[in-house]
Structure formats: C-alpha cells, structure tokens
Amino acid sequence: xxxxxxxxxxxxxxxxxxxxxxxxxxxxxxxxxxxxxxxxxxxxxxxxxxxxxxxxxxxxxxxxxxxxxxxxxxxxxxxxxxxxxxxxxxxxxxxxxxxxxxxxxxxxxxxxxxxxxxxxxxxxxxxxxxxxxxxxxxxxxxxxxxxxxxxxxxxxxxxxxxxxxxxxxxxxxxxxxxxxxxxxxxxxxxxxxxxxxxxxxxxxxxxxxxxxxxxxxxxxxxxxxxxxxxxxxxxxxxxxxxxxxxxxxxxxxxxxxxxxxxxxxxxxxxxxxxxxxxxxxxxxxxxxxxxxxxxxxxxxxxxxxxxxxxxxxxxxxxxxxxxxxxxxxxxxxxxxxxxxxxxxxxxxxxxxxxxxxxxxxxxxxxxxxxxxxxxxxxxxxxxxxxxxxxxxxxxxxxxxxxxxxxxxxxxxxxxxxxxxxxxxxxxxxxxxxxxxxxxxxxxxxxxxxxxxxxxxxxxxxxxxxxxxxxxxxxxxxxxxxxxxxxxxxxxxxxxxxxxxxxxxxxxxxxxxxxxxxxxxxxxxxxxxxxxxxxxxxxxxxxxxxxxxxxxxxxxxxxxxxxxxxxxxxxxxxxxxxxxxxxxxxxxxxxxxxxxxxxxxxxxxxxxxxxxxxxxxxxxxxxxxxxxxxxxxxxxxxxxxxxxxxxxxxxxxxxxxxxxxxxxxxxxxxxxxxxxxxxxxxxxxxxxxxxxxxxxxxxxxxxxxxxxxxxxxxxxxxxxxxxxxxxxxxxxxxxxxxxxxxxxxxxxxxxxxxxxxxxxxxxxxxxxxxxxxxxxxxxxxxxxxxxx
Numbered sequence: 001x002x003x004x005x006x007x008x009x010x011x012x013x014x015x016x017x018x019x020x021x022x023x024x025x026x027x028x029x030x031x032x033x034x035x036x037x038x039x040x041x042x043x044x045x046x047x048x049x050x051x052x053x054x055x056x057x058x059x060x061x062x063x064x065x066x067x068x069x070x071x072x073x074x075x076x077x078x079x080x081x082x083x084x085x086x087x088x089x090x091x092x093x094x095x096x097x098x099x100x101x102x103x104x105x106x107x108x109x110x111x112x113x114x115x116x117x118x119x120x121x122x123x124x125x126x127x128x129x130x131x132x133x134x135x136x137x138x139x140x141x142x143x144x145x146x147x148x149x150x151x152x153x154x155x156x157x158x159x160x161x162x163x164x165x166x167x168x169x170x171x172x173x174x175x176x177x178x179x180x181x182x183x184x185x186x187x188x189x190x191x192x193x194x195x196x197x198x199x200x201x202x203x204x205x206x207x208x209x210x211x212x213x214x215x216x217x218x219x220x221x222x223x224x225x226x227x228x229x230x231x232x233x234x235x236x237x238x239x240x241x242x243x244x245x246x247x248x249x250x251x252x253x254x255x256x257x258x259x260x261x262x263x264x265x266x267x268x269x270x271x272x273x274x275x276x277x278x279x280x281x282x283x284x285x286x287x288x289x290x291x292x293x294x295x296x297x298x299x300x301x302x303x304x305x306x307x308x309x310x311x312x313x314x315x316x317x318x319x320x321x322x323x324x325x326x327x328x329x330x331x332x333x334x335x336x337x338x339x340x341x342x343x344x345x346x347x348x349x350x351x352x353x354x355x356x357x358x359x360x361x362x363x364x365x366x367x368x369x370x371x372x373x374x375x376x377x378x379x380x381x382x383x384x385x386x387x388x389x390x391x392x393x394x395x396x397x398x399x400x401x402x403x404x405x406x407x408x409x410x411x412x413x414x415x416x417x418x419x420x421x422x423x424x425x426x427x428x429x430x431x432x433x434x435x436x437x438x439x440x441x442x443x444x445x446x447x448x449x450x451x452x453x454x455x456x457x458x459x460x461x462x463x464x465x466x467x468x469x470x471x472x473x474x475x476x477x478x479x480x481x482x483x484x485x486x487x488x489x490x491x492x493x494x495x496x497x498x499x500x501x502x503x504x505x506x507x508x509x510x511x512x513x514x515x516x517x518x519x520x521x522x523x524x525x526x527x528x529x530x531x532x533x534x535x536x537x538x539x540x541x542x543x544x545x546x547x548x549x550x551x552x553x554x555x556x557x558x559x560x561x562x563x564x565x566x567x568x569x570x571x572x573x574x575x576x577x578x579x580x581x582x583x584x585x586x587x588x589x590x591x592x593x594x595x596x597x598x599x600x601x602x603x604x605x606x607x608x609x610x611x612x613x614x615x616x617x618x619x620x621x622x623x624x625x626x627x628x629x630x631x632x633x634x635x636x637x638x639x640x641x642x643x644x645x646x647x648x649x650x651x652x653x654x655x656x657x658x659x660x661x662x663x664x665x666x667x668x669x670x671x672x673x674x675x676x677x678x679x680x681x682x683x684x685x686x687x688x689x690x691x692x693x694x695x696x697x698x699x700x701x702x703x704x705x706x707x708x709x710x711x712x713x714x715x716x717x718x719x720x721x722x723x724x725x726x727x728x729x730x731x732x733x734x735x736x737x738x739x740x741x742x743x744x745x746x747x748x749x750x751x752x753x754x755x756x757x758x759x760x761x762x763x764x765x766x767x768x769x770x771x772x773x774x775x776x777x778x779x780x781x782x783x784x785x786x787x
Contacts, residue, residue: 048142050130050152057127064119064133065159065189067111067266067347069248079248079265081120082241086229090117093225095125097185098155103176105161105224106189109231110366113262114189115159117229122155122187129155129185137170144175148182158188162303166217173219192228193366195221214395214429231260268363271343275364278338285327286335289318291349294360295368296377300385301396304360305353308336310388317380379408386412395420395430402437413437421450428457435462444469455482460491467497487514492523499526508533519546524553531561540565556585563593572597588617595625604629615642622646624653627661636661647674652683659689668697679706688715695721711738716745723753732761743770748777 054063061078062068068077086106093104108114122131130152132143140156147154156179158165165171171186179186233241241253241261252261263269278288293314297306312332319329329335339350340358351359368375382404385397398416401409414437420430435450448469454462467482486494495518503511512533518526527550534543544565550558563578576597582590595610608629614622623646630639640661646654655678662671672693678686691706704725710718723739726732736757742750751774759767 048146050146050150050154053130053132056123056129056131056155059123059131061119065115066119069265079246080244081116084113084117084229085234085237086227090227091121091125094121094185094187098126098129101180101183103180103186103224105226106229107192107195107226108229110191110363111263111266111268112229112231112260114229118187118189126155126185129153131155131157133157137165137167140171140175144178147184154184156184156186161188161190162194166220168216171220172216173223176220176223193369233261267343267347271349271361272364272367275349279322284330284338285322286319286329286332287338289315290335290339292318294350294358295364296381297385298360298365299377300381301400302385302389302393305357308356311358314381314384317378376406377404382409382412428454428459428462432459432462455485460486460489463489464491464494490521492518492521496523496526499529524550524555528555528557528561556582556587559585560587560590567597572600588614588619592619592622592625620649620651621653623651624657627654627657636664652678652681652686656685668693684710684713684715688718691718692721700725711741716742716747720747720750723750727757732757746777748774751777
C-alpha cells in the first residue's frame with residue numbers, strides 16, 4: 001500500500017537506456033506525531049520590545065545555539081568560521097527573506113554545522129536586523145504584534161525546530177504568512193532525522209490533536225526555502241579549513257576521519273567513542289547503561305527530558321544485557337557523575353534540564369540510528385515510553401514502534417492507535433496508520449476497512465493504498481476508482497501510478513499528462529518518467545529540466561538520465577560527471593555507462609575497470625560487455641570466465657559470448673549447448689548462431705528449424721544457409737525462396753546464387769537480372785558467430 005513516507009518500490013538494477021522509474025511493491029510506513037520537546041539556546045524573549053533584541057551584527061554565537069568547542073582562552077568559545085559550500089545559496093535566500101519577508105530552513109544531521117552556518121549567514125546578510133529568539137510557540141504572536149507596532153526589521157530565529165513551534169498554537173501556515181507579509185525573515189535549523197516525523201497529508205481532516213499537529217507541521221515545512229548542509233565535508237571545504245591556523249580546526253582537519261569537521265569540533269565523535277568503549281569491565285558500564293536507556297527513550301519517540309528515576313530504572317536492563325555484575329559496575333552515584341560530566345568544555349552524554357530531569361546528547365541518538373544493523377529497542381522501553389507519554393506524544397511513539405517491527409513494538413502501536421480510531425470517528429490519521437500496520441502484518445480485510453475509513457476522512461495515501469490493495473485482489477474497477485480519488489485529493493504518488501499504468505498500456509500522451517501533474521507537485525519519480533517520455537520523443541530540451549528537478553529531489557535515476565542526455569549530445573566529460581553522481585547514489589548501472597564513455601575515449605583500460613566494477617555489483621549486461629572487451633584484446637580465457645558468470649545469470653550477450661569463445665577454441669559441441677540456452681530465451685542471434693553451428697557440424701535436420709526461425713525474424717545469413725541446404729537437396733523452388741529472402745536483405749552472394757538456381761530452373765531472364773543485382777550489391781558481409 002502507498003504510505004505517506006514510503007515511495008512506490010523501485011528495482012535495484014534499472015534497464016538499459018533512459019531510466020524509467022517503475023512501479024513495484026509498496027512498503028508501509030507510518031506518519032509521525034511531532035515528537036521532542038525543545039530547548040533553545042537563544043536567550044529568553046525579554047518582554048516584547050524589539051529594540052531590546054540583539055542586532056544580528058552583535059549577536060553572540062553561543063546564544064544562537066552554536067555548539068561550544070574546546071576553549072583556547074577564557075572568551076574563545078568557538079573557532080573561526082570555515083566557509084561551507086552551501087553559504088552562497090543560504091545567504092542569498094536569507095538576504096531575500098530579509099528584504100521581502102520569507103521562510104528559510106537549513107537541514108542537516110546533528111553537529112553537521114547547521115546552527116553555525118545559519119548564524120553566520122544571518123550576521124552577513126542581515127547585520128542591522130534585530131534577532132528574536134522565542135522559547136515556545138506561545139511567544140510567536142506577541143513577537144509578531146511587537147514587530148508590527150514598532151516597524152523594526154526582524155529575524156525570527158528558530159534553532160533545532162521541533163513540535164514546540166510546529167503545532168496549532170505555534171507556527172501555523174497563517175501565522176507564517178503574517179510574518180512574511182510584514183517582511184520578517186524566519187530562519188530555522190532542523191535535524192534531518194526529525195524531518196521524517198513531519199509528513200504532508202494533503203487534505204486530511206480530523207479533530208485529534210495528533211493529526212492536527214502533523215498537518216500543521218507538514219504544511220509549514222512545505223512552505224520553506226530549504227537548504228541542506230552535508231554532515232561530511234567536501235574536498236573544497238576541507239581545503240578551506242586547512243588554511244586556518246586555529247589549533248582546533250587544524251586538529252579537526254587532521255583527525256576528523258569519517259566525521260564532519262563541525263562534528264569533531266563539537267566533540268560528538270569523541271563522546272560517541274567514549275560511550276561505546278565504556279561498556280567494559282574496565283570502563284564505566286553502569287554510566288554507559290544510563291546513557292543507553294536515555295538514547296533508546298529518544299529513539300522510541302518520547303521527547304525528553306527524562307526523569308532520574310525512569311533512566312535509573314531502565315538502565316538495569318542494559319547493564320544486565322551486557323554482563324551485569326561480571327562487568328564489576330561502578331556505584332550508581334559515580335555512574336551519574338560520569339554520564340553527566342562535561343567533556344572538552346562542550347557538552348555531556350546526559351545534559352541536565354532541571355534538578356531531576358535529563359536530556360540526552362542528540363548526537364548519540366543519531367549515531368545509534370546510523371549503525372547497521374540498527375540496535376533493537378528493548379521491549380521494556382516501549383512499554384515505559386507509553387506509560388510516561390502525554391496524549392499528544394502517543395502518536396509519535398506508535399509510529400516509531402510500528403517501524404521497529406518487533407512483536408512487542410507492533411502490539412504497542414496497535415494498542416495506541418486502536419483507541420484513537422474508536423474515540424475519533426471523524427479522524428483519519430490513526431485509521432490510516434493502523435491500516436498500514438494491519439496490511440504489513442497480513443491482516444488485509446481489517447486494513448481495507450481502515451483505509452476506506454481514512455480515505456473518506458480525506459487522507460490521500462489511504463485512497464492510494466486502497467487502490468493497490470484492490471489491484472492485488474484483482475478488483476480492477478475498484479482499484480481505478482480509489483486511484484482516481486487519491487489523484488483528486490492531489491496525492492503526488494497517485495499521478496505517478498496513473499502515468500505508469502497508462503505508459504504500460506502504450507497511451508504515452510495520457511501518461512505524459514499525469515506524469516506532468518505529479519512532477520509539478522514534487523513527485524520525483526513522475527519527473528523522471530516525464531523526462532524519459534520527452535527524451536524518447538526527441539524532445540530532449542524539454543526533458544532535461546525535469547531530470548534536473550528530479551535530481552534535486554535526490555532521485556538516483558535522474559542523475560543517470562542527465563548523464564545519458566550529455567553522452568548522446570557528445571558531451572562526454574559532463575556525462576561522466578553525472579554517471580559518477582548516479583553511481584554514488586546507488587545506481588550501479590552507471591558504471592556500465594562510465595565504461596562505454598571510456599571506450600568512446602579509446603581508453604580500454606578505464607572501460608575494463610568500470611565494466612568490472614558493474615559486473616561485481618551484479619549488473620547483468622556488464623558481464624557481456626566486459627567479456628567482449630577482453631575478447632577483442634585476445635584474452636579469451638578471461639573473457640570466458642566473465643561470459644560464463646553472465647550467462648549463468650541469464651544474460652544473452654554473455655551466452656552468445658560463450659558460444660563465440662567455445663567456437664574459437666574448437667569446442668563446438670559445448671558452443672551448441674550454450675546457443676541452445678540462448679535460443680530457449682527467444683534470442684534471435686542465439687537462434688541464428690545455433691542454426692549456423694549445427695549447419696557447420698553437418699547436423700542439417702537439427703539446423704533447419706533454427707535457421708527458419710531466425711530467417712523469418714530477418715536473419716539474412718540464416719536465409720542464405722537455408723538456400724544452400726535446399727539447393728544441395730535439389731529443391732530449387734525452396735532454394736530460390738530463401739536466396740531471394742537473403743538477397744532482398746542486401747546479400748550479393750545470395751543474389752548470385754539465386755541467379756544460378758533460376759538459370760538451372762530455366763528462368764534465364766530473371767537469372768540475368770539477379771546477376772546484375774549481385775554486382776550492384778557488392779561483396780557480401782557474413783555475420784560472425786559472436787553477433
């Protein structure tokens with residue numbers, strides 16, 4: 001079923017040529033209630049006098065939320081700023097927002113440098129603007145009123161954006177529009193991991209606060225000018241960093257390894273490594289267990305801070321799982337001292353929020369989520385998270401529980417959603433989510449009932465999922481009805497699905513219309529397929545912008561298509577660039593194209609490297625290409641190895657290649673066996689070569705059916721050989737028929753043989769005409785066995 005957060009499945013190995021996004025199985029996912037309480041580093045709003053707010057030019061980095069780094073002096077809290085690749089774009093957007101009003105969002109992982117980049121951009125672009133740093137959504141309307149009454153140019157700063165602002169009482173679309181109208185620049189940062197909990201749900205209706213929070217947050221985020229900052233630093237960023245003499249930056253550049261420089265400066269990697277090492281007999285196993293308990297509470301979706309008692313209770317489970325008393329754990333007071341002690345003058349694994357409550361350093365949460373495989377949250381933590389959650393927090397926990405997919409977490413999700421469905425008969429969000437859960441666990445009848453309910457409540461993906469359910473059940477009419485309903489509700493994936501189905505039916509013009517509508521709504525697969533249709537129609541100038549749009553959305557096939565666009569135009573350097581991008585995004589097929597480009601540049605060594613890379617990644621057609629390249633250089637033994645691997649996987653080019661190398665080495669019977677495999681796959685070339693091999697082996701009766709099949713599909717050589725066979729047998733009529741077939745295809749030798757047959761049959765005038773025709777056609781070209 002199509003879900004709000006999960007696209008229609010795509011194949012791992014795309015077909016050759018322009019990439020077409022294709023429809024596959026749909027995997028369930030769940031909408032997330034906004035999840036975590038906010039603790040802003042900015043100073044508390046002092047009254048509502050904008051004149052008291054700091055000027056951006058004198059704004060201090062630590063008050064903005066910038067991570068403290070190791071201090072070199074009493075006032076040296078942060079190192080010099082290293083220019084990031086996104087700075088020009090970010091500053092241009094913020095400058096425009098300051099001039100006309102606007103909403104700019106900087107996205108990135110924890111400790112990627114989001115806050116520092118945004119802070120520096122605000123100071124550079126809007127130095128004379130006052131900076132408002134609210135603590136909760138309740139501060140926003142007083143700020144707006146103060147700005148309107150004073151006519152002060154203002155930046156509204158929302159660092160580490162979360163649900164304390166994105167809800168009906170906070171920054172909703174109407175309030176955001178008012179800020180923009182009075183030319184306020186609204187600038188925010190947000191962790192990418194948190195972004196997934198806000199999902200656009202179109203025209204979904206309902207009265208539950210959970211559904212309302214999701215809807216509000218999604219719509220506000222959709223209105224943003226978004227910029228993403230990478231966690232790891234580019235070569236250009238590292239080069240710029242290396243020009244600084246600040247010892248913290250020098251150290252970070254030298255030792256950052258797989259981390260970003262900003263992460264290293266913020267002590268994230270060091271604290272992560274210390275925590276991971278602490279679970280040891282000579283470490284701090286109890287302290288590490290306290291941190292693990294808080295990390296998993298956050299992973300459940302329960303916003304912090306967490307009470308001392310809750311963390312202390314749960315940590316016993318983690319300690320016991322690691323070995324308990326065998327680890328000789330330290331006393332509890334010492335464990336808390338270790339877990340809350342500040343490192344490098346920056347931060348600590350557990351961060352105090354009050355005398356009795358603690359937050360967890362979010363870098364540790366993100367780091368745990370990045371592990372592969374991701375550790376399972378213990379059953380006890382799910383149940384305790386639900387017990388300590390407010391009503392508005394339950395949706396988020398249920399989403400995380402459903403995605404975790406353990407028997408207990410699924411029970412937790414169902415236990416949360418079932419009352420929501422019963423208590424809110426007009427709402428669709430809980431019904432939709434519970435429907436996805438039931439669909440994922442095989443309870444299709446219950447899923448269908450809930451999807452119908454959610455669709456009637458206005459949840460677009462419910463209608464889309466219902467369409468897929470009906471299609472799987474063979475109910476084509478119902479499937480079309482619900483797919484059209486999802487499209488009517490402007491659900492972007494529905495336009496993609498409609499376009500795909502029409503394209504499969506050969507209705508290209510109609511498919512183009514639906515793809516275009518989906519692409520205009522931001523559906524990157526629709527943009528990719530629209531570009532493919534336009535490209536195939538020769539409208540390449542129209543196709544490229546759609547590929548670019550899809551690429552900007554991170555579509556891995558879009559970069560591949562842009563590479564094809566440049567390769568076909570002869571811009572091989574640009575093609576190589578885009579194929580590399582596609583390869584980095586996981587499109588292994590791009591390695592084949594890189595090999596093709598290298599061949600065009602007469603770089604056989606480079607071509608071999610990329611074909612081998614693609615073959616090792618499992619791209620079927622790479623085996624044949626690599627084998628043919630090795631064959632051309634006379635390395636038949638190596639070629640046979642690669643052909644055999646490809647042929648075993650069903651690649652017909654490799655099967656033909658096996659036939660060639662075996663024929664060249666005189667192993668004709670083995671060659672026949674491989675060509676029989678190719679012919680069984682309805683490969684015309686294999687059928688043709690099989691007939692030729694059997695003919696050469698004088699197995700004429702076996703050869704004839706294969707030669708006839710190939711000749712009837714246009715193989716001139718097979719028609720010629722059939723003419724020879726029938727001429728030798730004295731059947732001049734059949735010989736003339738097959739020779740004429742080959743001669744009509746341009747075979748001069750067949751034309752001469754046809755003349756001979758006609759002369760022997762007494763048709764002298766016709767024979768003379770074909771003699772002249774043979775001379776016009778010139779020398780005959782015979783197909784080699786490798787096709």
